[in-house]
Amino acid sequence: MMGPVLAACLLIILSTAWISQANGATCKKDGGVCTCNDQTKNVDCSSKGLTAIPSNIPVETTELRLNFNSLSKLSPTAFHGLNKLTYLDLNYNELQTLPAGVFDELKNLENLRIQQNQLTSLPPRVFDKLTKITYLDLNDNKLQSLPHGVFDKLTNLKELWLRNNQLRRVPEGAFDFLSSLSDVTLQSNPWDCSCNDILYLRDWINDNKDKVTGAQDAACGDQQSKAVLEITEEEAAEDCVYPNTTTAIPTTIITTLASSNDDDIPELPVPQENFQKFLGYQEPDHLPTQPQCLMSISGYLGLMMFFVLISAAILYVIHFLKKA
Structure with missing residues (x-):
């Protein structure tokens, strides 16, 4: 039987x-495509030509390497379930933005590397849940601005790398809560030294010269001809308004638009990608x-x-x- x-x-x-x-x-x-070490709980997916993060990464993973791939975007839930991660490497990809909440479950993360990508901006509060992080590398991106308070929760951060971006200013108080900071890079950014909000950065560098790598190299403008440290109040006298700053629309413009005939309003072309979004079309977050x-x-x-x-x-x- x-x-x-x-x-x-x-x-x-x-x-x-x-x-x-x-x-x-x-x-x-x-x-699968990644090398996994059961003893060290490390997963190495580097240099695999990936355009999407592999599914089913073991939940016990503590170190995840995704560097040297072709990632251009991340799903907001890309790292959900990986709350034991302490090390995440996204260096040398093609990331253009980070979705809000993408790191929210990585509460044990200590080391985050996003060097050499295409980031132009960061979403507000994107790092707020990373309260244990000690190392944050944003070198060699295209960051044009930083959200107000983006680093406020990172009280354990020791190293912050912002070299070689397109930063013209930092918000008032941007570094005030980084009580553990020991090393920061700021050079190779086109700092706008004609606006008076550069004075916060000038004073902060002056008070923290021992923490700023190449403090004298944090220089003004594309020509990098003068150090931010050397700027005077007279030189930084303008009240500048940057493109990412919300400003009120003049009342005269609103009145004019409201009183215009429909026939007088020019027809504006709608980009194809916006039209697709209007119809509800969205590209999938993960392409095979x-x-x-x-x-x-x-x-x-x-x-x-x-x-x-x-x-x-x-x-x-x-x-x-x-x-x-």
């Missing part, structure tokens, strides 16, 4: 194996990469193998029953 029992066990084993295959894999040992396509093919082959084996098991049971 052991025949049917063995067949049933075989069916269970095959079903479990197929379900595991169908759920996808991240680690090479399971047919070549390795992921291979994983999908592997899944189909696994499915075919499953059906072959299950058919063999059924025929075996039938044959056994006939003999009985």
Whole structure:
């Protein structure tokens, strides 16, 4: 009577194996693209040509390397469930923005590297949940501004890298809550030294010369001809308004628009991408990469193998029953 029992066990084993295959894999040992170390809990997905973050990253992972890929955007839930991460490397990708809340579950993160991407701005409060972070690298991006209070919650931050961006100013009090800061880079930014809000940065650098790497190299404008430290109140006399600053629309313009005939209002062209968004079209957050396509093919082959084996098991049971 052991025949049917063995067949049933075989069916269970095959079903479990197929379900595991169908759920996808991240680690090479399971047919995925990343190298996973069970002892150190490290996952290395660097230099894989990825355009999306692999699914099913082990929840026990403490270090995740995604550097040297082709990531251009992240899903807001890209790192959800990975609350044991202490190290995240996104260096050398093509990220143009960070979605709000993308790091909110990484409450144990200590080291975040986003160097050499295409970031032009940061969403407000994007780092607020990273209260244990000690190292933040934003070097070599295209940041044009920083949100007010973006670093206020990072009281354990020791190293902050902002070199080689497009920063013209920092908000008043931008660094005031960084009580543990020991090293910061600010050079190779076109600091606007004609506006009086540069005086906060001037005074902060002056008071923290021991923390600023190349303090004298934080210089004004594209020509970098004069150090921010050397700017006087007379030189920084203007009240500047930057493009990202919200300003009131003059009442005369509002009145004019309200009194205009519909025929007088010019028809404005709508960019195709905006029109698609208006219709509700959105690009998927995760596009399949070549390795992921291979994983999908592997899944189909696994499915075919499953059906072959299950058919063999059924025929075996039938044959056994006939003999009985």
